[in-house]
Amino acid sequence: MAPKVLISDKLSPAAVQIFKDRGVEADFLPDVGKDKEKLREIIGQYDGLAIRSATKVTEKIIAAADNLKVVGRAGIGVDNVDIPKATARGIIVMNTPFGNAITTAEHAISMMMAVARQIPAADASTQAGKWEKSRFMGREITGKTLGLIGCGNIGSIVAERGIGLKMKVIAFDPFLTPERALALGVEKVELDGLLSRSDFITLHTPLTDKTRNTIDAAAIAQMRDGAYLINCARGGLADEQAVRDALDSGKLAGAAFDVFVDEPAKENVLFGAPTFVSTPHLGASTEEAQENVALQVAEQMCDYLLSGAVRNALNMPSITAEEAPKLAPFVRLAEQLGSFAGQLTETGIERVRLEYAGAVADMNVQALTSAALTGLLTPLLQTVNMVSAPILAKERGMQIEEVRRDKQGAYETYIRLTVETERQSRSVAGTVFADGKPRIIQVKGINMEAELGEHMLYITNEDKPGFIGHLGMELGNNEVNIATFNLGRTAPGEEAICLVEVDAPVSKEVMARLETVSHVKQVKPLRF
Numbered sequence: 467m468a469p470k471v472l473i474s475d476k477l478s479p480a481a482v483q484i485f486k487d488r489g490v491e492a493d494f495l496p497d498v499g500k501d502k503e504k505l506r507e508i509i510g511q512y513d514g515l516a517i518r519s520a521t522k523v524t525e526k527i528i529a530a531a532d533n534l535k536v537v538g539r540a541g542i543g544v545d546n547v548d549i550p551k552a553t554a555r556g557i558i559v560m561n562t563p564f565g566n567a568i569t570t571a572e573h574a575i576s577m578m579m580a581v582a583r584q585i586p587a588a589d590a591s592t593q594a595g596k597w598e599k600s601r602f603m604g605r606e607i608t609g610k611t612l613g614l615i616g617c618g619n620i621g622s623i624v625a626e627r628g629i630g631l632k633m634k635v636i637a638f639d640p641f642l643t644p645e646r647a648l649a650l651g652v653e654k655v656e657l658d659g660l661l662s663r664s665d666f667i668t669l670h671t672p673l674t675d676k677t678r679n680t681i682d683a684a685a686i687a688q689m690r691d692g693a694y695l696i697n698c699a700r701g702g703l704a705d706e707q708a709v710r711d712a713l714d715s716g717k718l719a720g721a722a723f724d725v726f727v728d729e730p731a732k733e734n735v736l737f738g739a740p741t742f743v744s745t746p747h748l749g750a751s752t753e754e755a756q757e758n759v760a761l762q763v764a765e766q767m768c769d770y771l772l773s774g775a776v777r778n779a780l781n782m783p784s785i786t787a788e789e790a791p792k793l794a795p796f797v798r799l800a801e802q803l804g805s806f807a808g809q810l811t812e813t814g815i816e817r818v819r820l821e822y823a824g825a826v827a828d829m830n831v832q833a834l835t836s837a838a839l840t841g842l843l844t845p846l847l848q849t850v851n852m853v854s855a856p857i858l859a860k861e862r863g864m865q866i867e868e869v870r871r872d873k874q875g876a877y878e879t880y881i882r883l884t885v886e887t888e889r890q891s892r893s894v895a896g897t898v899f900a901d902g903k904p905r906i907i908q909v910k911g912i913n914m915e916a917e918l919g920e921h922m923l924y925i926t927n928e929d930k931p932g933f934i935g936h937l938g939m940e941l942g943n944n945e946v947n948i949a950t951f952n953l954g955r956t957a958p959g960e961e962a963i964c965l966v967e968v969d970a971p972v973s974k975e976v977m978a979r980l981e982t983v984s985h986v987k988q989v990k991p992l993r994f
């Protein structure tokens with residue numbers, strides 16, 4: 467059945483066409499994102515949800531999203547998505563980090579120009595027939611200092627434009643390297659220096675607990691008298707009341723905001739201040755940017771839903787469309803190794819070690835580790851997938867270690883999973899043969915070669931004559947048909963392991979009888 471996607475915000479229709487062309491069913495209901503109840507009612511039908519900023523993907527929506535696999539944000543900010551809750555339910559959250567950056571940077575520059583020359587107020591006055599030439603005295607920007615708080619994708623573009631406008635550009639961004647600052651022609655400064663030196667300050671950080679109210683009354687007090695403040699990033703980066711007070715007192719000569727603490731902002735403490743310029747979150751609203759992000763998000767969502775390729779996810783390692791098919795058998799192997807160990811583990815897992823040897827060591831091992839953890843945790847938890855498994859493992863205090871090695875022994879590729887609990891350490895290793903099928907090649911250091919079927923019996927026994935006959939007899943007497951039989955031992959007469967594939971689940975009663983077969987130490991059913 468074709469995957470089904472809901473577009474719940476006003477995305478460019480180009481997205482609908484992409485979904486259609488790629489064989490994904492898409493419902494374009496651009497107003498449903500604002501209707502929380504309706505969205506909650508229908509979200510259970512969909513595999514994908516494509517949004518902009520109006521749809522709030524809250525805990526309640528996620529709880530009702532029984533089939534949801536991916537949320538695609540046509541844009542950058544994902545503060546309208548509860549990512550931890552989505553991750554816990556195994557839902558990938560992806561965005562389009564570059565598609566609207568130029569447009570948003572251009573908006574920030576436009577807002578700076580607009581507020582410096584009071585264009586909106588002058589326009590309203592002129593069109594009202596007032597011709598107030600002496601009322602609107604502006605400020606030239608050439609030679610002025612432009613201070614950027616946040617110099618990532620958008621901040622960097624604003625920096626380039628600012629330099630083009632003959633401004634001196636300084637930036638506060640703890641993650642901006644000196645090399646990058648040099649390449650951009652920007653002076654990297656501390657926040658205090660930025661506040662006291664800038665004529666224009668523009669905000670380009672995400673909204674986090676750290677960045678909330680970066681511009682508060684104390685920060686404003688450090689600014690130059692008559693400075694300007696521009697916010698085209700996120701409402702809440704500046705304390706709106708403090709900015710209003712500074713506009714009223716004349717400390718700030720002007721402010722221009724595209725974003726507000728509460729959106730849609732029908733009322734706001736800043737509205738009505740004489741030198742305040744505002745737009746209704748239009749930063750990304752150009753035809754070019756909207757087409758870019760809509761096409762990009764639709765392609766990314768189709769890639770994931772149709773082939774498992776992951777791009778620009780915020781809670782999952784990337785898997786390219788080229789590597790997805792190559793990775794698939796190894797994902798299956800890693801999952802089987804994890805599942806094997808998980809089904810045999812009865813006490814708390816303290817440490818998980820994954821060794822990748824040969825060609826697989828050059829693959830996307832982060833994704834393979836996620837697959838192994840998925841297999842490991844699935845027998846222990848209700849719903850786990852490659853998105854949620856690493857987080858769930860971490861929450862349970864498991865230490866995860868990844869080791870890459872050169873080819874080992876006869877196998878071209880080799881993955882070994884070792885699980886340490888407070889009681890013991892258990893390892894299981896496997897490979898993928900040229901037929902693309904995963905095989906188990908080592909259990910607890912004992913070599914064997916087994917393909918895992920749906921119903922398996924894992925038996926540990928003493929390597930003594932007659933064991934196989936007795937076991938076969940007991941299975942036969944109880945109508946259990948053997949599909950495959952695989953043996954391995956440490957040394958003749960010593961510890962042995964037997965992996966038997968059977969055609970159907972084995973009842974508890976038969977399991978109990980198998981445990982009484984001579985030389986059997988332990989029998990466990992495994993399901994794959």
Ligand SMILES: NC(=O)C1=CN([C@@H]2O[C@H](COP(=O)(O)OP(=O)(O)OC[C@H]3O[C@@H](n4cnc5c(N)ncnc54)[C@H](O)[C@@H]3O)[C@@H](O)[C@H]2O)C=CC1
Nearest residue numbers: 542543616617618619620639641670671672698699749750
């Ligand atoms: N108004 C609109 O329509 C749009 C707004 N945005 C918003 O613009 C903002 C920036 O987006 P991008 O440049 O794409 O993000 P980005 O992730 O490329 O850049 C953010 C920068 O902020 C820096 N940063 C993080 N914490 C900081 C702190 N405490 N102090 C100083 N710098 C800090 C980071 O190091 C990074 O360089 C985001 O909030 C995004 O949601 C993005 C697109 C459209």
Ligand SMILES: O=C(O)CCC(=O)C(=O)O
Nearest residue numbers: 518519541542543750751
């Ligand atoms: O989709 C929009 O109009 C808003 C864009 C935005 O804020 C973002 O991409 O972070």
